[in-house]
Amino acid sequence: MKTKAFPYPAVKYDDAALEKLARRLRCDTLCMIHQASSGHPGGSLSSVEILSTLYYQYLRHDPANPERTDRDRFVLSKGHACPILYAILAEQGYFPEEELCHLRRVGGLLQGHPSLHIPGIDASTGSLGQGLSLANGVALAAKLDGSDLHTWCLLGDGELQEGQVWEAAMTSAHYKLDNVTAIVDRNGLQIDGKTEKVMALEPLAEKWLSFGFHVIECDGHSFSDLRRAYDEALATKGKPSCIIANTHKGHGVSFMTDQAGWHGKSPSVEQLQAAVTEICGDKKIESSCMKTVLGEVKGGGR
Amino acid sequence: MALNSTVKEMRLLSLTDAANRENWQACKVTYGAALLKLATERPEVVALDADLANSTQSSRIRDAKDESISRRFFDVGISEQDLVGTGAGLALAGKIPYVNSFGVFLSGRAWGQIRVSVCYPNLPVRFGGSYGGITVGPDGPTHFAISDIAILRSLPNMTLVSATDGAQVPKIIEATVDYPGPVYIRMGRVPLPVVTTAETPFETGRAYVYRKGGGELVLYTTGHSVYDTLEAAEILATEDGIDPWVVNVNTIKPLDVDTIATVAKQVKRGCVVEEHNIYGGLGGAVAEALAGSHPLPLGFIGIEDEFCESGEPMELLREYKLDAPGIVERVRGYLSK
Numbered sequence: 001m002k003t004k005a006f007p008y009p010a011v012k013y014d015d016a017a018l019e020k021l022a023r024r025l026r027c028d029t030l031c032m033i034h035q036a037s038s039g040h041p042g043g044s045l046s047s048v049e050i051l052s053t054l055y056y057q058y059l060r061h062d063p064a065n066p067e068r069t070d071r072d073r074f075v076l077s078k079g080h081a082c083p084i085l086y087a088i089l090a091e092q093g094y095f096p097e098e099e100l101c102h103l104r105r106v107g108g109l110l111q112g113h114p115s116l117h118i119p120g121i122d123a124s125t126g127s128l129g130q131g132l133s134l135a136n137g138v139a140l141a142a143k144l145d146g147s148d149l150h151t152w153c154l155l156g157d158g159e160l161q162e163g164q165v166w167e168a169a170m171t172s173a174h175y176k177l178d179n180v181t182a183i184v185d186r187n188g189l190q191i192d193g194k195t196e197k198v199m200a201l202e203p204l205a206e207k208w209l210s211f212g213f214h215v216i217e218c219d220g221h222s223f224s225d226l227r228r229a230y231d232e233a234l235a236t237k238g239k240p241s242c243i244i245a246n247t248h249k250g251h252g253v254s255f256m257t258d259q260a261g262w263h264g265k266s267p268s269v270e271q272l273q274a275a276v277t278e279i280c281g282d283k284k285i286e287s288s289c290m291k292t293v294l295g296e297v298k299g300g301g302r
Numbered sequence: 303m304a305l306n307s308t309v310k311e312m313r314l315l316s317l318t319d320a321a322n323r324e325n326w327q328a329c330k331v332t333y334g335a336a337l338l339k340l341a342t343e344r345p346e347v348v349a350l351d352a353d354l355a356n357s358t359q360s361s362r363i364r365d366a367k368d369e370s371i372s373r374r375f376f377d378v379g380i381s382e383q384d385l386v387g388t389g390a391g392l393a394l395a396g397k398i399p400y401v402n403s404f405g406v407f408l409s410g411r412a413w414g415q416i417r418v419s420v421c422y423p424n425l426p427v428r429f430g431g432s433y434g435g436i437t438v439g440p441d442g443p444t445h446f447a448i449s450d451i452a453i454l455r456s457l458p459n460m461t462l463v464s465a466t467d468g469a470q471v472p473k474i475i476e477a478t479v480d481y482p483g484p485v486y487i488r489m490g491r492v493p494l495p496v497v498t499t500a501e502t503p504f505e506t507g508r509a510y511v512y513r514k515g516g517g518e519l520v521l522y523t524t525g526h527s528v529y530d531t532l533e534a535a536e537i538l539a540t541e542d543g544i545d546p547w548v549v550n551v552n553t554i555k556p557l558d559v560d561t562i563a564t565v566a567k568q569v570k571r572g573c574v575v576e577e578h579n580i581y582g583g584l585g586g587a588v589a590e591a592l593a594g595s596h597p598l599p600l601g602f603i604g605i606e607d608e609f610c611e612s613g614e615p616m617e618l619l620r621e622y623k624l625d626a627p628g629i630v631e632r633v634r635g636y637l638s639k
Contacts, residue, residue: 069395069396073394073395115422115423116394116422116423116424116425117423122394123390123391123394123419123423124418124419124422124423125418126418127414127417127418129383130383130387130414130415130418130419132387133383133384133386133387133388133390133391133415133419134387134388134390134391134394134419135391136384136387136388136391137387137388137389137390137391137392137393137394137395137399138391138392138394138395139391140376140388140391140392141348141391141392141394141395141396141397142395144348144373144374144397145395163383164381164383164384164387164415167378167379167381167383167384168384168387168388170378170379170381170384171378171379171381171384171388174379175376
């Protein structure tokens with residue numbers, strides 16, 4: 001039986017389109033977090049290229065049919081980065097963009113961390129370390145069913161200090177889950193400071209290698225390098241892949257870049273305006289979330 | 303839910319038959335067989351274990367001759383957190399996973415995973431929680447599950463069923479396979495007296511009157527304590543003229559408040575008997591249910607907030623006064639206050 005085509009990935013999202021989208025998604029993310037008065041900008045901004053490359057160019061999915069069983073799956077193990085994921089899902093039509101303005105609010109759809117009841121969200125996460133096990137479970141089910149769906153899981157680097165990640169890594173390799181790709185957002189920072197100072201992770205590539213993964217390192221802010229890594233992961237058979245995506249926390253906003261202090265802090269009005277100005281540069285970037293939040297800011301609404 | 307009108311319709315074994323060691327059964331034996339039967343009938347059923355497949359008897363799936371069944375078994379090694387997460391992932395992809403380990407490890411080592419990966423998204427993961435209580439025996443306090451009810455029933459969406467005896471396990475498996483959301487089945491380890499028969503009713507969410515009594519006392523109980531409580535009730539009736547009611551709270555969550563309250567209204571006092579810490583277990587659940595609308599003075603008969611010690615299962619029930627004579631002694635103590 002021929003499977004029905006998925007609207008994503010779509011060829012129209014070339015690098016120029018993605019580059020523009022990434023600016024908009026960064027702005028949406030910061031507007032949401034400002035509006036919510038809380039949230040995690042640093043780790044959201046470090047994941048923008050990783051997730052936009054995945055959601056527009058790789059993941060087979062269908063916003064009109066979020067429950068399609070033959071869709072690829074994505075588990076955001078670093079659940080606190082959900083603002084960027086919500087921004088993508090809204091842009092792709094999983095739920096009204098209006099919801100972005102109610103992030104973390106009573107009565108709103110979008111919880112502070114991903115919840116399965118949100119259209120487009122494939123797993124509830126947020127307590128760190130749990131995502132790769134979930135991805136493995138989906139992948140095992142896919143193998144049982146003879147499905148070719150691929151399961152992607154994005155982990156934070158600090159998150160790798162959770163023991164369950166390595167339990168899960170053993171399971172991925174033991175069951176030869178070549179339909180699982182773990183992506184590590186290697187931004188080098190966690191709440192208390194540099195990962196290497198808080199609890200050293202290096203040699204990280206060697207760790208994943210010794211756990212039985214095919215390991216690929218890439219520039220996590222380069223669409224072309226991410227594509228090289230994703231292609232290599234999909235082409236690897238007989239073992240799971242781990243992509244170590246080297247990134248910068250807070251990437252795209254100079255005063256947030258590589259600052260652990262921006263892990264979980266909401267930007268002020270002035271900071272939001274400065275960040276949006278910097279992200280947009282001379283480009284005209286628009287979204288309904290930006291319109292609402294920045295409109296309120298200008299009008300002194302908040 | 304209405305009270306079962308007669309005890310006869312419970313179709314229980316006589317206490318004489320129940321006491322006959324030839325009739326005793328271990329939950330894990332009937333569990334393994336029931337799981338295999340279910341996996342044979344339902345292709346979406348899968349089983350997972352964390353290196354205890356022989357003890358939990360999930361090995362029945364692993365060792366099935368039919369490869370279409372044995373391929374649905376996954377051992378994740380000694381890693382309970384990954385065990386629960388992997389099970390949750392299988393549920394996300396449409397499977398009905400049976401996740402097996404000792405109760406103390408499932409509830410204690412993977413509580414955070416049960417909470418966020420399973421209960422929050424309300425996934426149909428079934429937990430085979432073997433080795434409940436202290437009748438685990440010689441392995442001792444590190445392996446006793448005496449806080450599992452307390453910490454599991456505090457999780458939203460969780461359904462918590464307590465197997466009365468080995469004979470009831472297949473009934474529970476059948477009744478809960480399609481029950482919405484996560485289900486934890488608490489079972490004992492060793493062969494113990496069997497009270498129920500194939501005709502004894504089991505419905506998820508119901509408590510049953512296993513003994514009708516007079517106006518003095520009700521004994522609420524669950525799991526393997528049902529047998530000892532029924533024995534204790536007979537002794538109290540014969541020697542003390544008290545004639546207690548015995549209610550088997552077969553499902554601890556959702557709690558059958560109607561049955562619990564209806565019986566409470568008929569008596570002056572109650573006791574809760576369980577192989578669990580007196581804090582937070584069935585005792586707490588019954589007290590919470592009654593306090594608001596049908597307050598009843600309650601005594602709590604369980605593990606007195608201690609870790610206990612190694613020993614043979616029957617020795618331990620005697621030592622911690624959870625066998626029939628021990629329950630009688632503690633009920634008398636409570637009533638004399």
